[in-house]
Amino acid sequence: MITLNSALIVTAILFSLSLIGLVLNRHNLIVLLMCVELMLLAVNTNFIIFSHFLNDLAGQVFVFFILAVAAAEAAIGLAILILIFRKQKTINVSELNTLKG
Amino acid sequence: MFNFTLILPELFVLCMVCVVMLVDLFVEQRQQVLTYALTQLTLVGAAILTLCIYCIPTTANFSGLTVHDHLGSVLKLAIYITSFFVFLYSRNYFRQQNMGKGEPYLLGLCSILGMMVLVSAHNFLTLYLGLELMSLPIYALTALQRDKEQALEAAIKYFILGALASALLLYGLSMIYGASGSLDITQVANVIGANSTQHPLIFVFGLVFVVAGLAFKIGLVPFHMWLPDVYTGAPNAATLFLAVAPKVAVIGMTIRLLVECLPGLQVQWQELLIVISVLSMILGNFVAIVQTNIKRMLAYSTIAHGGYILLGFIAGTAAGYSAALFYTLAYAIMSLGAFGIITLLSKQGFDVETIEDLQGLNDRNPWLAFMMMLLLFSMAGLPPTIGFFAKLSLIEALVSTHFVWLACIAMLVAVIGVYYYLRVIKVMYFDKPLDNKPFSLAWDAKMAITINGLAILYFGIFPGALITLCQQLFWSGTMLN
Amino acid sequence: MTLLQFIFYVFSALMLLSAVGTIISRNPVHGALFLVVCFVASAGIWLMLQAEFLGLVLVLVYVGAVMTLFLFVVMMLNLDKLPSRAGFKKYWPFGILILLLLVGLMIYVVAPSHLSLASNAIAIPHPADYSNVQALGAVIYTQYVYAFEIAAVILLVAIIAAISLAFHAFHQDTKRQNISKQVQTTAAERLRLVKNMGKE
Secondary structure, X not given: OOOHHHHHHHHHHHHHHHHHHHHHOOOOHHHHHHHHHHHHHHHXXXXXXXXXXXXXXXXXXXXXXXXXHHHHHHHHHHHHHXXXXXXXXXXXXXXXXXXXX | OOOHHHHHHHHHHHHHHHHHXXXXXXXXXXXXXXXXXXXXXXXXXXXXXXXXXXXXXXXXXXXXXXXXXXXXXXXXXXXXXXXXXXXXXXXXXXXXXXXXXXXXXXXXXXXXXXXXXXXXXXXXXXXXXXXXXHHHHHHHHHOXXXXXXHHHHHHHHHHHHHHHXXXXXXXXXXXXHHHHOOOEHHHHHHHHHHOOOOOOHHHHHHHXXXXXXXXXXXXXXXXXXXXXHHHHHOOHHHHHHHHHHHHHHHHHHHHHHHHHHOHHHHHHHHXXXXXXXXXXXXXXXXXXXXXXXXXXXXXXXXXXXXXXXXXXXXXXXXXXXXXXXXXXXXXXXXXXXXXXXXXXXXEOOEOXXXXXXXXXXXXXXXXHHHHHHHHXXXXXXXXXXXXHHHHHHHHHHHHHOOOHHHXXXXXXXXXXXXXXXXXXXXXXXXXXXXXXXXXXXXXXXXXXXXXXXXXXXXXXXXXXXXXXXXXXXXXXXXXXX | OOHHHHHHHHHHXXXXXXHHHHHHOOOHHHHHHHHHHXXXXXXXXXXHOOOHHHHHHHHHHHHHHHHHHHHHHHHHHXXXXXXXXXXXXXXXXXXHHHHHHHHHXXXXXXXXXXXXOOOOOOOOOOOOOOOHHHHHHHHHOOOOHHHHHHHHHHHHHHHHHHHHHHOOOOOOOOOOOOHHHHHOOXXXXXXXXXXXXXXX
């Protein structure tokens, strides 16, 4: 059988990979959005693992709702991205520098 | 278990969202009077409904997904009142800056619904859904000025970092769920309380992520980098919206998570919060000194104020929590006024951005300058304003729990903070205006800003009622667990 | 190693490798496709964890709809050529360090000696006639109906926001239909009879 620790370690690696991708990525906004999706995937898998090992359905219900919200989030994110592309003809993060911070 | 009376305000706002949406679609109108009026009516109606059910004792509703208690009701009332003023201040701005037809009102109402869900959440699930329902419309609101590069950049930055914050929070919540086996706030608190001596390490691991997510959402060092950029880049009205009510809601969420759900891990989160709070107070106040952009300066002062609010949580007593809540409400009134004046001063094709834009405001509109001065005095924490009492009660709570050194740091940085607020006052009163035209306001905006400024003064002189209200919320009897 | 474990590790490796692919790929189309692989692999893991409904939803909704949306945007904006990854090259050792730190911490935290779950990591397999869909459906519309309604509002917000942001119809060069003109059209306008002048 799958053991709890190995499953949790896999999701931890996935979560930290996407976190690093998010922090280090300087070239493409769409990859940033994908990294956010990856993070949510890691969280979802985490909930499902716990739901399985606790024999509790609540975790799966939570994942159901996270999926719905993530879809909504992706739609809004892509809408903003399209606006930026229309305006600037680029989605390169390092070229978005009117705001210094 | 399913008591619909207790969620009447939410139901009302939801119905009105649909009404506003349809009315806005089918009514051909240039000025959007009807949409605006309906939006304000919604807020008034929701406030009346909330007051009607205020006295019903604390109950968990909808199988524990949501709770009706005084804390939630008070926070909701604060959200309605501040949002009412926000819409009032930004009405002209929305019209002049070409921010769509009724979309700003519609998105604002949706966001307010999210805040209501958030502050009365009693389960991680509703907490998360409320948080997202609050944030998603604000991302869109920030980007609504579609032809302004800065606004779009602020929107995408806000969006990415907001999503990151939610993901961090969720990761932490998943760990706490795994360790406790429940999503219900009371049940988690009971599981942690049951073995009060030894907590599995996984709780602490989850807690770190939860605190990081919260710090992101409040905008605290070291997770603050989005805040100055978003405040600066967003259209002034959007800045006004996201600086006021969402702050109250997020502090409400912090109370739900840290005080109601994880009191068993107080020792652990106290340590984390001390670091975050001290860093925020110091960085916020010092960096604000060198800013030339007024919105950016106020953004850094927001970071510092966030640090102050955390002090109440660090104290860890009922007095501390009520002081934190009092400070939050005081801060909401102050930032409402300050960002409100900035929004009111912006005209078509001209956004108030730098501090120089306020030059000689006293010559152009003495009353507005006087109100701004009151607000800035309050932010600096000078008597006889509400900001003074807010800081005082926090420091009292800290001293009574033997965090004297922390109280000293808070007072020292507050003194530094006075400098940059006074600089703005000096610019308003002693510099010559760039543009000599007197500036006049519509009657409703004038009345609103007057009420806002006098509220600062009134609660500064007679803070008793509000302080007592905040204290009652944290008496042991009123909480569910 | 049992067969189940082997399958789990295969799926995990696939998931992690495609996640790396998503993050480092230069071409966003490749990135999106890697992400699809990642989702499918994790759907496999979810199925093994007896979350059948969610595993299917992940494939149908995520891969089928959300990733299609991503690809659609990538293609529409024509984002195939991209600048160099200067930032990534400079900072990747830093990234590896964070990765090792986080994962090391996680391994330490979930070590069996520190982890004390209520039912210490023994999952009871469901009987053969157990329906995951039924079990979820039974709670979503009763116990979680409040959350369900809020999720519906969130989707409404997504619609409103996406339309109010990206809707461009009243721009001059946008092609659109004039419905009333279409409806009022008559047969005479649509059909023109011409005499066949060909050879008879």
